[in-house]
Amino acid sequence: MVTVHRRQDAVFRAIADPTRREILRLLRGGRQTVGQLALNFPTSRPAISRHVRLLRSAGLIVTRETGATRLCELNAAPLRAVGDWLRDYDAFWRDSLRRLKRHVERRR
DSSP states (O other): HHHHHHHHHHHHHHHHHHHHHHHOHHHHOOOEEHHHHHHTTSOHHHHHHHHHHOOOTTEEEEEEEETTTTEEEEEGGHHHHHHHHHHHHHHHHHHHHHHHHHHHHOOO
């Protein structure tokens, strides 16, 4: 259970940064090299490489080295943890709103 929470924490940390979320969005369109990804940002290529490393350590990106380049590919499976977490809160809010509606209707 602790390992699952650590993996989830790593995913949440990874997607907390807007640059990393944009990298994931870009990779939804297909594989790209770190250099290709870096062209989409005003920051340096080494900065993008650091973001890619963090995404890779969270399991959100799979990389393959081909010669001097590193090809990045999206692995969206770990994002299921985010969806599961949000679904729990969605159920909480739906239940809360149902109770509020019943309360208001009873008061009429």
